[in-house]
Amino acid sequence: MARRVSRKKLLAGTAPVVAAFPLAKLAMSDQATAEAGMNHSSHAAMGHTSMEHAAMGHAAMIGADVPAPGRAGDLDKLLYPPPALPARPGRVREYRLTAIDTELEVAQGVTFAAWTYNGTAPGPVIRATEGDLLRVRFTNGGVHPHTIHFHGIHPANMDGVFEVVGPGDSFTYEFEARPYGMHLYHCHATPLKKHIAKGLYGAFIIDPPEPRAPAQELVMVLNGYDTDGDGENNFYTVNGPAFYYAKYPIRVRRGKLVRIYIANLTEFDLINSFHLHGDFFRYYPTGSSDQFEYTDTVMLCQGQRGIIEIDFQNTGRFMFHAHQSEFTELGWMGFFEVVD
Amino acid sequence: MSDVEAREPAEREWWRQSRLLALLPIILLVAAVSVFAATGTSLTGLIGHTAPPADEFAIRRVTFKPGEIKIRVTNPQRTDLTIGSVTVDDAIVPYHVDGPTTLGRLRSATIVIPYDWVEEDPISVGVTSSTGIQTTEEIAAAVETPSASGRSFLGYALIGFLVGIVPVALGLLWLPSLRRADQNWLAAFMALTAGLLTFLALDALSEALSLQAALPESFQGVGLVLLGVAASYLGLTFLSRRLSVREGRERGLGALGLATLVAVGIGLHNLGEGLAIGSSFALGELTLGTFLIVGFMIHNLTEGLGIAAPLAEGAAVRTARLVVLALVAGAPAIGGAWIGGFLVNDVVGVLFFAIAVGAALQVVVEVGRFIMRRAPGGLGSGWVIGGFLAGIVVMFVTGLLVA
Numbered sequence: 001m002a003r004r005v006s007r008k009k010l011l012a013g014t015a016p017v018v019a020a021f022p023l024a025k026l027a028m029s030d031q032a033t034a035e036a037g038m039n040h041s042s043h044a045a046m047g048h049t050s051m052e053h054a055a056m057g058h059a060a061m062i063g064a065d066v067p068a069p070g071r072a073g074d075l076d077k078l079l080y081p082p083p084a085l086p087a088r089p090g091r092v093r094e095y096r097l098t099a100i101d102t103e104l105e106v107a108q109g110v111t112f113a114a115w116t117y118n119g120t121a122p123g124p125v126i127r128a129t130e131g132d133l134l135r136v137r138f139t140n141g142g143v144h145p146h147t148i149h150f151h152g153i154h155p156a157n158m159d160g161v162f163e164v165v166g167p168g169d170s171f172t173y174e175f176e177a178r179p180y181g182m183h184l185y186h187c188h189a190t191p192l193k194k195h196i197a198k199g200l201y202g203a204f205i206i207d208p209p210e211p212r213a214p215a216q217e218l219v220m221v222l223n224g225y226d227t228d229g230d231g232e233n234n235f236y237t238v239n240g241p242a243f244y245y246a247k248y249p250i251r252v253r254r255g256k257l258v259r260i261y262i263a264n265l266t267e268f269d270l271i272n273s274f275h276l277h278g279d280f281f282r283y284y285p286t287g288s289s290d291q292f293e294y295t296d297t298v299m300l301c302q303g304q305r306g307i308i309e310i311d312f313q314n315t316g317r318f319m320f321h322a323h324q325s326e327f328t329e330l331g332w333m334g335f336f337e338v339v340d
Numbered sequence: 341m342s343d344v345e346a347r348e349p350a351e352r353e354w355w356r357q358s359r360l361l362a363l364l365p366i367i368l369l370v371a372a373v374s375v376f377a378a379t380g381t382s383l384t385g386l387i388g389h390t391a392p393p394a395d396e397f398a399i400r401r402v403t404f405k406p407g408e409i410k411i412r413v414t415n416p417q418r419t420d421l422t423i424g425s426v427t428v429d430d431a432i433v434p435y436h437v438d439g440p441t442t443l444g445r446l447r448s449a450t451i452v453i454p455y456d457w458v459e460e461d462p463i464s465v466g467v468t469s470s471t472g473i474q475t476t477e478e479i480a481a482a483v484e485t486p487s488a489s490g491r492s493f494l495g496y497a498l499i500g501f502l503v504g505i506v507p508v509a510l511g512l513l514w515l516p517s518l519r520r521a522d523q524n525w526l527a528a529f530m531a532l533t534a535g536l537l538t539f540l541a542l543d544a545l546s547e548a549l550s551l552q553a554a555l556p557e558s559f560q561g562v563g564l565v566l567l568g569v570a571a572s573y574l575g576l577t578f579l580s581r582r583l584s585v586r587e588g589r590e591r592g593l594g595a596l597g598l599a600t601l602v603a604v605g606i607g608l609h610n611l612g613e614g615l616a617i618g619s620s621f622a623l624g625e626l627t628l629g630t631f632l633i634v635g636f637m638i639h640n641l642t643e644g645l646g647i648a649a650p651l652a653e654g655a656a657v658r659t660a661r662l663v664v665l666a667l668v669a670g671a672p673a674i675g676g677a678w679i680g681g682f683l684v685n686d687v688v689g690v691l692f693f694a695i696a697v698g699a700a701l702q703v704v705v706e707v708g709r710f711i712m713r714r715a716p717g718g719l720g721s722g723w724v725i726g727g728f729l730a731g732i733v734v735m736f737v738t739g740l741l742v743a
Contacts, residue, residue: 061434065434067425067432067434106472107424107425107432107468108424108425109422109423109424109425109441109470110424110425110468110469110470110471110472111424111470111471111472112472225472227468227471227472227473227474228468228472228473228474234468234472234474235425235432242432243432326430326431329430329431329432330427330430330431330432331432
């Protein structure tokens with residue numbers, strides 16, 4: 001009997017549905033105006049703030065604002081190589097290298113458990129003149145076996161591959177320095193990737209018998225640090241700490257030749273590069289001949305190296321960085337301060 | 341009586357002694373802990389090295405304002421954690437921290453980054469600890485985080501009003517029709533209420549569990565869920581007891597009492613629902629279109645029906661009462677939308693959804709008792725079974741509108 005559907009019941013039953021339409025309509029129109037209003041105001045705000053924050057942008061990151069660790073002058077021993085000596089075949093050049101496990105501040109506030117030669121990554125610059133007898137006394141102060149593998153021409157038993165130096169042990173590498181050019185050295189113990197990524201490498205310069213033209217000489221070793229061990233670099237640097245030369249620009253003189261010995265030891269990434277702003281340079285691959293390319297950008301795979309010679313045409317502040325934007329923004333960026 | 345008085349001093353004496361005895365385990369525990377703490381390090385020496393801490397931050401929230409990104413981070417581990425470096429899209433950025441850069445256990449800080457982010461582009465932020473471990477958070481699309489203003493306050497209120505109060509009130513308009521329905525139909529509608537509340541409980545439970553999964557482990561999200569469920573279930577049990585006492589009943593709730601309880605249960609659910617909508621919108625995870633709002637309205641229409649069903653049986657109810665019931669069930673959606681939109685807090689979110697679960701389950705139990713007492717044929721009748729299943733189906737189908 002209650003199942004009879006009366007007209008009144010039907011009306012009461014449909015009332016909610018009927019009422020929903022005007023309400024939904026109301027919701028729709030209100031939503032549309034709210035959205036339009038929001039878009040307008042947010043665009044205006046963006047325009048305003050992008051101008052306001054232009055000075056904080058990446059490209060302009062310089063001086064005290066740069067998040068770089070260390071103090072001015074900290075990297076001088078790595079940046080400025082020991083002077084070239086005139087050729088005197090048979091002269092003995094001695095170096096002492098010690099493998100040291102240490103914590104390095106590789107970016108502001110971030111430390112890395114590094115394996116180093118003499119406490120820095122990259123290690124010290126080794127320099128000899130072609131024909132010198134190079135004697136490198138290596139002591140392993142770390143907890144893993146290490147070696148030193150030099151690029152260049154030398155006997156097989158001086159190659160740092162088979163003569164693995166255990167913790168606490170020593171080994172003396174002795175060979176004639178040749179051929180002239182920009183070379184490098186690094187640990188060749190296995191696993192190779194780990195030993196390089198941890199920081200065991202450095203620049204190795206052999207000067208030609210005929211001295212190169214006088215210049216302000218600089219060394220730049222390009223590297224990266226995988227601080228969280230995921231097989232990808234978290235930071236990229238030149239000579240050690242991220243953004244160091246953005247915070248402390250390298251002072252050079254206009255009218256005086258600038259010569260950069262450059263080598264790439266970045267692990268994990270296929271290539272690295274060097275790009276100079278506002279000028280061109282002569283690039284001598286491996287520095288072992290007179291052949292050069294006139295350019296402002298060079299690309300280097302791991303182990304590739306060369307010599308860059310710049311005659312700055314203008315004074316002022318010129319950026320140099322990897323022309324992989326990612327590396328640039330993860331620390332591989334700096335400035336030359338060119339003065340008269 | 342004199343016997344009792346005589347026994348009292350002896351009993352008191354016993355109490356005093358037993359209280360002291362009760363303290364004994366605690367005293368001994370303190371002693372044992374002290375001894376262990378004094379020599380504790382030798383234990384790891386016996387077993388071997390302990391693993392180093394993960395040194396990963398918990399990124400709790402990322403918010404966007406024009407020219408600025410803020411990252412809320414928490415240290416989820418036992419040992420201190422220091423913010424070393426901050427990246428946006430794999431680029432080191434200058435930043436400052438509101439609060440200390442070294443965070444103790446479960447301490448939080450906000451990292452403020454001046455940054456011209458691109459509207460609606462995906463973006464990733466990374467926080468690297470001083471030990472070099474990077475924690476990254478991907479944001480699917482960067483949109484400005486709504487800030488608290490009179491305008492947005494009203495906006496969230498309108499959302500809550502539309503998805504909460506309106507459908508419940510409309511659903512209550514079914515009351516006159518229900519009053520004319522026979523006992524079997526009424527039982528079916530009551531069972532439908534139970535069905536839809538069961539659906540809501542499960543829905544809220546899955547929401548609570550997935551939210552807690554994103555919390556740092558040390559927050560013990562599952563325990564938090566249980567706490568919320570138990571507190572609301574038992575709280576409502578207590579409330580229903582009080583209501584039935586007020587109605588002067590020996591056992592079980594009357595029509596109005598049950599309707600009130602259903603309204604409270606639905607209200608707590610709508611609080612969670614409002615929170616979910618508000619926070620999803622605030623975090624840019626939800627495109628708040630007309631369709632979604634209308635979907636929620638239709639979805640929630642049945643909630644009003646659920647409140648109306650128990651009332652259909654009882655004496656006439658004043659309109660003011662109905663308005664109150666609609667507000668109890670619907671208005672929490674407004675509060676939820678405000679909380680979600682302005683104070684987005686994942687812990688609060690977990691708790692709210694857990695509370696909704698307990699409330700809905702308790703109301704299902706009450707409705708079940710009501711049906712058992714009143715319905716012809718009890719819980720086993722075809723009307724009741726059909727109604728319960730229909731409730732689930734209705735929620736499922738209308739849920740498609742908002743999924």
